[in-house]
Amino acid sequence: MKICIIGSGIAGLTTAFALCGHPGAELVVYERDIHFGGRADVGPGGEHCPRFFMDDYRHLLRILGMIKGPDGRTVHEMLRRVRRFAHTESTGWVEISHLYRMMAKEIPLREKLRVLWAWRPSPLLAERHFSGRGDNRYGSARNYSAIPLARTAANLFRSKTAYALPGATDEYLVDPWVTHLRERGVTLTADRRVSRIEPSGGTVRVHTPAGAEEFDAVVVTAFVPDLVALLDASRIDHAVDEDGHTHCVAFTVDLDAREAVLREPGPVLYSRDGINVLVQPEAGRCVVLCTLSSRTDEEYVREKVRLHLDLRHPLRRVRTRPNQRPGEAILVGDYLRPDRILRRPFPGVYFAGSAIHNSYPIDSAEGAARSALTAAALIRRNLGLRAAQGRDTDGD
Known part of the structure; x- marks a missing residue:
C-alpha cells in the first residue's frame, strides 16, 4: 500500500x-x-x-515521548515548564500561577478590569482603520464567532501550565x-x-x-x-x-550572554502591552509574539523587548517573521x-x-x-x- x-x-x-x-x-x-x-x-x-x-496536549505529548532528541532524551523529556510573569500598574512584574493572566489569583481584580478596559478598542480591529507604517495592520476580527470564543473560554479552566523547548x-x-x-x-x-x-x-x-x-x-x-x-x-x-484569521508578527531575538535575564534556570514568559516574550536561557535568546500590541514594526518591538527584559547590552540579532502571510495564523477560527x-x-x-x-x-x-x-x-x-x-x- x-x-x-x-x-x-x-x-x-x-x-x-x-x-x-x-x-x-x-x-x-x-x-x-x-x-x-x-x-x-x-x-x-x-x-x-x-x-x-x-x-492538556495528551496525544501530542505521548508522541513526543517516543521521539529521541539531539541529546538522547525524548522530546517530551526536554520540555521545560514555563514560568509566567505579568505586569501590573501597581506592583510591576508579578509571577502568576496560571497560564492566563485573567485567571491568575495573583492579579488583583482592579488590574484585570484595567486590562479589559485597555483592550476595549482592540488592535485586532486595526485592519479596518490602518493608517500608516508601524500600526498593527495584521489583526482581523472577521473569523470570530460565538462557538470558538466559547471553546477558548472553556479552555481557560482546563489548561493552566505551558511547557517550552530549550x-x-x-x-x-x-x-x-x-x-x-x-x-x-x-x-x-x-x-x-x-x-x-x-x-x-x-x-x-x-x-x-x-x-x-x-x-x-x-x-x-x-x-x-x-x-x-x-x-x-x-x-x-x-x-x-478562505476566511481571514488573526494574523500577528513574531521576532526571534538573540541576546548578549551577559544579560541577567539569561541566568534564569528555565524558560520564562513575560507579557505586557500586548507583547509576549518567551526567554529561552539555554539558547541565549527570546521569541516575541505581537498579538494585541498597537504597533508591530521592528523598531517599536525592539524597544519594548529591551524595556520588558531590562536589557543592558545591544541585541545580537533580530529576525522578523510575519507568520508567513495573512490568513495563516489562527487563534479561535471555526x-x-x-x-x-x-x-x-x-x-x-x-x-x-x-x-x-x-x-x-x-x-x-x-x-x-x-x-x-x-x-x-x-x-x-x-x-x-x-x-x-x-x-x-x-x-x-
Whole structure:
C-alpha cells in the first residue's frame, strides 16, 4: 500500500508517525517548502511563534515521548515548564500561577478590569482603520464567532501550565521527528510542491514537478489557503472558504550572554502591552509574539523587548517573521468538518491539520495531532492495516 502525505507540519508528521511500521505500507511525505515542519519550521525569519505545549496536549505529548532528541532524551523529556510573569500598574512584574493572566489569583481584580478596559478598542480591529507604517495592520476580527470564543473560554479552566523547548523548534522538535520517521522507512522530500490530485481508477494520482504517482491513500494536511488552492487546481468541488484569521508578527531575538535575564534556570514568559516574550536561557535568546500590541514594526518591538527584559547590552540579532502571510495564523477560527470539505466523495483522500474539526478547543499543535490520528485510523480501517505497536493513539 502506498500512502502520500501532503505537508510536513505537525499534522503531516503525526500522520506519518501513526502509520509508519505497518508491514507493506510505503509512506511518502511531500513538503512544498525547503524546510520541514510546516508552521513549526524555522526559516530565515526565525520562529513562527513562541512554541508552547499545554499541559492538556495528551496525544501530542505521548508522541513526543517516543521521539529521541539531539541529546538522547525524548522530546517530551526536554520540555521545560514555563514560568509566567505579568505586569501590573501597581506592583510591576508579578509571577502568576496560571497560564492566563485573567485567571491568575495573583492579579488583583482592579488590574484585570484595567486590562479589559485597555483592550476595549482592540488592535485586532486595526485592519479596518490602518493608517500608516508601524500600526498593527495584521489583526482581523472577521473569523470570530460565538462557538470558538466559547471553546477558548472553556479552555481557560482546563489548561493552566505551558511547557517550552530549550531552543529552536527545528533543532529540538522537527529534525528529531524527521530523523525518527526516516529511520522507520518513511520517505520525506522537501521542495516538492503537489500541484494537483485526481482519481485514477481505485487509486489517487498525485502530480508534482517530478511527475505523477499513484497512491492508495492521500492525506492532505495543507493549511486552509493552500488547501483551497490545491482543491481548485484539482478541479474538485469543495465547500472550503478562505476566511481571514488573526494574523500577528513574531521576532526571534538573540541576546548578549551577559544579560541577567539569561541566568534564569528555565524558560520564562513575560507579557505586557500586548507583547509576549518567551526567554529561552539555554539558547541565549527570546521569541516575541505581537498579538494585541498597537504597533508591530521592528523598531517599536525592539524597544519594548529591551524595556520588558531590562536589557543592558545591544541585541545580537533580530529576525522578523510575519507568520508567513495573512490568513495563516489562527487563534479561535471555526473548524472545518472533514466530511463536509468535499461536496462529492473522493475515495482515498483524507484531511488533517489544526483547522480540521477535532476535540481540542483551540487551534493548535494538539488539534493538528488529533485530526491526524483520526485520519490515520480511517486509513487503517479502510485499507485493512493493523495498528503498528505503539501507534494506537487515535484522536478523540
